[in-house]
Structures are given as C-alpha cells and as structure tokens.
Amino acid sequence: MAMVSYATLTEINGKKGGEIYRHDNCGQHIQKYPRLVKKWGSPSQTKIQNAFSQLWFHWWKKYTNEYQHQMWWIYSRLRPQKNKKGEPTYLTGFNMFVKINLPRLIKDLPPYLDPPW
Numbered sequence: 001m002a003m004v005s006y007a008t009l010t011e012i013n014g015k016k017g018g019e020i021y022r023h024d025n026c027g028q029h030i031q032k033y034p035r036l037v038k039k040w041g042s043p044s045q046t047k048i049q050n051a052f053s054q055l056w057f058h059w060w061k062k063y064t065n066e067y068q069h070q071m072w073w074i075y076s077r078l079r080p081q082k083n084k085k086g087e088p089t090y091l092t093g094f095n096m097f098v099k100i101n102l103p104r105l106i107k108d109l110p111p112y113l114d115p116p117w
Contacts (some may be wrong), residue, residue, distance in 0.1 A: 024108035051105035055098055059111050068113055072097050 007013065012021040012028065053073045060069075073093030080088035091099065101111035 011064070015092050048102075048106060051102055052098070054105060056103055056112065058112070059101070062098060064113055069093055071095060 013023060014021055015033060018033045020033055022029050024029070070093070074093045076093050076096035079096070080090055083089045096115075097111075100116065104111050
C-alpha cells in the first residue's frame with residue numbers, strides 16, 4: 001500500500017473506479033473494492049425473490065387494470081410512510097401494492113388486487 005500526500009486535497013470519501021476512499025483515525029486510505037463472490041441464495045431468499053417477480057409480472061401487469069392502478073396510487077397518497085428522519089413520504093401505487101401483497105404471497109395467501117380500504 002502506498003501513502004500519497006496531496007497538498008490541496010483535504011478529504012475524499014466514497015467509491016470510484018474499483019477503489020474505496022475513506023478516512024479514519026489513522027488518516028486517509030484507499031482500498032481496492034472487494035470482488036463479489038457469486039453464491040446461491042437460501043431457500044427463503046429464493047421464495048421472496050420469486051414472490052416479488054410474481055407480483056410484478058403475474059399480478060400487477062397481467063391481472064390488474066388501469067383503474068386498479070389508479071386506486072392503488074390514491075390509496076398510497078392517503079397513507080404516507082415515514083422515512084428514517086420521521087418525515088412523511090409517499091410510495092407509488094406499485095410500491096404500496098408490493099408492500100401490502102409481498103407478505104401475503106410469502107405466506108401463500110392470494111394478493112389483494114384492489115387496495116384494502
């Protein structure tokens with residue numbers, strides 16, 4: 001590892017070009033970004049991934065119509081979510097559809113095509 005001293009550069013953080021720039025109590029460091037190792041997911045991860053793809057293709061695209069999409073959008077606008085800072089944010093209609101129906105599909109229950117008012 002080489003130590004580089006920049007006269008004008010005081011601090012750099014983040015990733016760029018396969019390297020990680022960070023600063024800790026020992027000073028500024030540059031590390032190579034770790035190579036990702038491909039591994040297979042667990043059965044529970046595979047079940048969640050399959051449920052998500054089912055929601056997108058089979059239920060949202062195939063079995064719902066534009067009217068239902070608009071109803072999900074209205075439903076999401078009436079129920080703001082809180083972000084990490086506690087501020088209200090609004091999901092899209094599809095994101096609310098996924099939030100409500102993904103746990104149902106994981107439990108092998110049928111999804112709601114219309115919002116659960």
